[in-house]
Structures are given as structure tokens and as C-alpha cells.
Amino acid sequence: MRDIADGLTDWRTRGVAFAVATVVRTWQSAPRPPGAAMAVSADGEALGSISGGCVEAAVYDLCRTAIETGTAHTATYGVSDDDAFDVGLTCGGTIQVLVQPDVALTEPDEVLAAIRDGRPVATATMENAQLVIWPDRIAGSLGAPDLDDAAARQAAGMLALGTTGTLHLGRQGEQRGDDVSVFVQSYVPPPRMIIFGAIDFAAAMARMGTFLGYHVTVCDARPVFATRSRFPAADDLVVQWPHKYLESTTIDDRTVLCVLTHDPKFDVPLLQVALLTPARYIGVMGSRRAHDDRMRRLREAGVGEGALARLCSPIGLDLGARTPEETAVAIAAEITARAWGGSGRPLSELDTPIHHAA
Missing domain, CATH: 3.40.50.720 (NAD(P)-binding Rossmann-like Domain)
Structure with a gap:
């Protein structure tokens, strides 16, 4: 979300409602990594990209729906013979996208300010709940104290390393049940x-x-x-x-x-x-x-x-x-x-995956 933080700040300043779509999981040759974000305002303006153009139109509609309903939801986009040129990824990968209206975000102004200023902050997100982790404090809730504690501890470690990814956490006590997935995105000062x-x-x-x-x-x-x-x-x-x-x-x-x-x-x-x-x-x-x-x-x-x-x-x-x-x-x-293990050779000469693993 770093690349769209200025635009989101402008919308917040002007009181314009919006929704943010974030890539939370990828499989195979996905065009953008987890954490890539796109936002759509109530005025119809769009910022950012989550797939380089493959599914932006469909996600745009989901964002408009999220603004109208005030409800977050998750969608998965992949490729098959039927949907490759309809709503899918022609590169052959699969992405899972979390769409959140601004009303579902925890302390968005403070988070955006930290991102813009290069101060470390992490968000731990489920569909309609979000926890924000700073080095010295925590805000928000995922709906259960034990889940908040577990997510905050692990997200703090991820923030220290500057990593982004999905946590699979089990509920305890009265909330005992199946594991839940929590997407953690770390924002650290730029390299x-x-x-x-x-x-x-x-x-x-x-x-x-x-x-x-x-x-x-x-x-x-x-x-x-x-x-x-x-x-x-x-x-x-x-x-x-x-x-x-x-x-x-x-x-x-x-x-x-x-x-x-x-x-x-x-x-x-x-x-x-x-x-x-x-x-x-x-x-x-x-x-x-x-x-x-x-x-x-x-x-x-x-x-x-x-x-x-x-x-x-x-x-x-x-x-x-x-x-x-x-x-x-x-x-x-x-x-x-050097950063991603690329060979520096033309892709036309290779038959290896285009996107190297992080």
C-alpha cells in the first residue's frame, strides 16, 4: 500500500469513502506479490494495481460493492480454459484478494502517516477485523483476546524482519475451533x-x-x-x-x-x-x-x-x-x-519461471 498511501491520504482528507483490495495469497506465477494493493474511491477513481491488468476490472466492481455495503470480502482469481480471457490471470497463476471498505480499517490515518513517514507499522487483517501493530502499541481487534495476543506477537516479529505473509492461528478458550488465517503486512522504512x-x-x-x-x-x-x-x-x-x-x-x-x-x-x-x-x-x-x-x-x-x-x-x-x-x-x-536470483539473461532464452520465489 506504500505506493498508494498519498492518494489514500488525500481521500481521507477530503472525506471520500473508498475500498482497498490487497493481494493476500498467491500461487504459481502470480504477477504481483502479497501486499500489492489497489484502491477505488466512491467517486470512481482507482489507484494502484494488483495484477498488472488481468483482474483489475472485476476487483474494481468488488471495491464499489464494498463501499456501498460497508462489508469486506475475499475473492480468488485463477486461470482455466474457460476464464483465461474473461476474469482470470493469463499468466497462469492464482491470487487471493481481500477487499476492505475504509470503515473496516483500524486507525487508517495513523497507519497512512506511519507509511508516508517511513515509520514501522504492521497490520494483521481478517475480513471485517484488523489489528494494527506499532513497535510500542497495538490498536484494534480481530474479535477475540487470545487471537489478538497470538497475532500481535507474531506480527511484531514479522515487522522486525520487514516480512509480509499469512499466519494460521488457532483459537483458544471459549473460541476454540479451527485455525484462522490472518494476513500480516509489514511496512518498514524503505531500503x-x-x-x-x-x-x-x-x-x-x-x-x-x-x-x-x-x-x-x-x-x-x-x-x-x-x-x-x-x-x-x-x-x-x-x-x-x-x-x-x-x-x-x-x-x-x-x-x-x-x-x-x-x-x-x-x-x-x-x-x-x-x-x-x-x-x-x-x-x-x-x-x-x-x-x-x-x-x-x-x-x-x-x-x-x-x-x-x-x-x-x-x-x-x-x-x-x-x-x-x-x-x-x-x-x-x-x-x-542479485536481489531475486535472476540470471540477467533474456527471458526468451529461458524456460524457467518468470517470477522467482521470494
Whole structure:
């Protein structure tokens, strides 16, 4: 729901009723993962997507019905010979969608504010009930205290990990019975992309990082180059020696580091620090000659082969890129491939599943 939070906030501000459809479960080659959301207002406006166009029309109608009735419901869409080109997924997958009117949401303004501000929050949802979990408090109810306790404990753990998925929980006490399914969606601060080197390629990469949903920082030791006018897309601009900044900031296993300085006096000390972090991706720009010289310098500085193997250098996939924008696409493609286990080869040459498992 992060990508439609601004639109939902606008509807809330104007008092416009709406319904939200969320993908809560997928099978096989579904086009969007659990958590993908679409919203429809009482005025007929639509935001977001849950299937890339396959079932949006049907879900649009379900949302309009939910607004009128004030009742949530679940629908499943798959593919068969009969419905592939009617209401179904032509990609061959199956999705389960939960449709909720705004009146069924718990503290929606506070949840939307947390999402927009990058503060952690999770929602645990059944059809007509919702629990909201912040790190320091809980709001709402799923209808039974034991269910609330079990869902809150597990959702807090999922929030800490930034994961989204379905819990299967059993009722206790007077509510003992079959397991119930609770969909938990975690909203955590966006992952970081730190770009070192305030060059034209960095400006294109900052725009690409923003487009991909990263919190983008550009760092350069030269104040004349690290300016807001040159990097309007960056969330943060830092004028500091790159390795000093990297030593002082928080890096986790979702962080992406793009080293575009291609200058040994910046690169070598920076990479010595970077290779000690849990960063998910460390890409380094430079020619083949610069790469060989950089690796030699790092080895002389005592960096081991295991650590050096983490470097994506020269940075990016072989797309034949020439312009800064094309190069940013090549880098983004490599980051995506590394994150999801993609091969980087044309899909037309492969017979493997298009959507890799999370």
C-alpha cells in the first residue's frame, strides 16, 4: 500500500469513502506479490494495481460493492480454459484478494502517516477485523483476546524482519475451533541506496533509486559537486569523505552501495569499510583496467578473496549502455537480479519461471 498511501491520504482528507483490495495469497506465477494493493474511491477513481491488468476490472466492481455495503470480502482469481480471457490471470497463476471498505480499517490515518513517514507499522487483517501493530502499541481487534495476543506477537516479529505473509492461528478458550488465517503486512522504512561520487552517472542513478523505492543518499567529499541543484532526486546529500561517512552511518542487509567515484583515493578506503558491512549489494564503477588496479590495491591492503568476491565490479549488467540513464538501468538491472536470483539473461532464452520465489 506504500505506493498508494498519498492518494489514500488525500481521500481521507477530503472525506471520500473508498475500498482497498490487497493481494493476500498467491500461487504459481502470480504477477504481483502479497501486499500489492489497489484502491477505488466512491467517486470512481482507482489507484494502484494488483495484477498488472488481468483482474483489475472485476476487483474494481468488488471495491464499489464494498463501499456501498460497508462489508469486506475475499475473492480468488485463477486461470482455466474457460476464464483465461474473461476474469482470470493469463499468466497462469492464482491470487487471493481481500477487499476492505475504509470503515473496516483500524486507525487508517495513523497507519497512512506511519507509511508516508517511513515509520514501522504492521497490520494483521481478517475480513471485517484488523489489528494494527506499532513497535510500542497495538490498536484494534480481530474479535477475540487470545487471537489478538497470538497475532500481535507474531506480527511484531514479522515487522522486525520487514516480512509480509499469512499466519494460521488457532483459537483458544471459549473460541476454540479451527485455525484462522490472518494476513500480516509489514511496512518498514524503505531500503537505503547510497551513491558515492557526485557525477552525472550518480544523478541518473539517484533518479533510478527513487523510482525503485529506495531512500537515496549521495555522498561526495567535494562540496562544489554535491549540491541540491545537481541532485534534486536524492533524499540526502552528504559532503564528507566516503569512507568516513560509511563508518558513521547505519548499513543493513537491505542496503545498496553504488561506488561511482572511480578514483583510488576514494575507492580503496571506502571499499575496505564497505566489505565489512552486511550491505546486500556493493557495485563499483570503472574500466577493466581500473577494476584490475583496484583489486590489486585492495589485496595489498589485506582484503581477502572471499570479501572481494562480493564486489560487483565493473558495475551493472552488459546492456551496451552508453548514457548515464542507460547506465543507471544497467546497474538497477544487476541490483534486481542479485536481489531475486535472476540470471540477467533474456527471458526468451529461458524456460524457467518468470517470477522467482521470494
